[in-house]
Amino acid sequence: MQLFTGLALGSVFVLLAVGLSLIFGLLTVVNFAHGAFYMLGAYAGVFFIGYLGNFWLTLAVVPFAVGAVGLGVERWLVRPLYGRGIDYPLMLTFGLAYILVEVVRILFGAEGMPFDAPDALMGAVNIGVGYFPAYRLFVIAATAVLVIAIWLFLEKTSYGLVIRAGARDSEIVRVLGIDISQVWLLVFGLGTAVAGLAGVLSAPMRSVFPDMGTTVLVEAFVVTVVGGMGSLAGAVVAGLLVGIVVSMTSLFAPAMAEVSMFALMALVLLVRPQGLFGKKGLMG
Template structure:
């Protein structure tokens, strides 16, 4: 086995894992705060990619990077206010069915608006090259994405740990009822949290588009891995999302290269092993699943 190939796949796994982290963080704060199993998260990822395609055609990729995630965040808040809030406090099956149906409907809307075939999408010219890392050449765009997501994760950590609003969000994840009793406007909090989750999903779609291309079903490829990341790391755990995402990304990338026949199966095997020995996930709190 060539060392360069192994290291290249390790880098690919880290990139894939960080995209999973963005998706999982959005999912876990929504699930932890509102108790909503949000299967529409994948289509928000798809919207991020398609909106990027439309904006980049007129204003360029960098403008799309700034605008598209914000628009997806706004879409998420509209969906929360109009539909999702109706299932708060009810059996989780209601939120699962609602968001699953929402995902299917919005996917059809994507097909109507942008077509049923995939769309090619390249990195911006300034990043569409390779970097000589001595033992291999690696795409500059992927390295930039790697660094950008790391910085974003640090920014999210600072927001959640060091700001007043972030502490309210964390408190909502722990006990949203108590937060409401203490005088916090939980309706506005839930809308903000859902919008933040949608923003992260849209941003993941923006960053993923030049790597994977754009297609109506692209969200389907990330929604299940994102839920698996939450299960691995633990619902509501920031650190769990990071560790679980990186772990899953590396495993999937390595299996895709060396044992592609079990690449998809590997995700579920890892999930089963973690649940067998630690049902609440690697960083989850006791009582969530056991």
């Protein structure tokens, strides 16, 4: 049973790390505003579920809304910093995160807000070894579907081929007459949309408050480092692994649950400094 709890927690980590890895792996941008986009997804969920009155419509709309914000950030804030070094967009997104949090505080207040799972996913399901919350099973399934969809898009479509080619050699893509700036725009928007989806999916499990993105940003970077910066497969494997480690540790040593992910990261880095699936020299 604790294993399934770890998988549910790991699914949120996977969604966070996938978006972070997409942006870093294809744009080499360390997005410190990723946790803020996750928070925006949760608050967008609160807004749209109040406006639409339907969880499923909200779940469909939120990624587009947060992704649209991401498109604007890439086009008007991040793009002018390409080619100036990795620290420039890092510092910009670091400051942007604080701005987004303060904007949310002004609009929604500093207190937390409730966000309930839909009636169809309330209660528990018998999984053979006991009863497990239906909503957490849904999160696991939704994460699996999304990861497969992203993999198919990147590996099996012509536009995915352009994205991967642009990540390896943007000059060659330009020579072929492709506007690489539009490729980067799409990737940043996709990464932020996934972060927004992670926010609205985790809202019924973790509640909604302005600083909710701060903690998950640390968790997302731990998962990304363990899996390997820029690796989609690494984000998936490491996200589930970290979730299981935290869940199992909370069962046997609750006081060490939060520390366990950092211990895992340290262990992995001692053995493989580039992470489980990372490539050497990516940060160079």
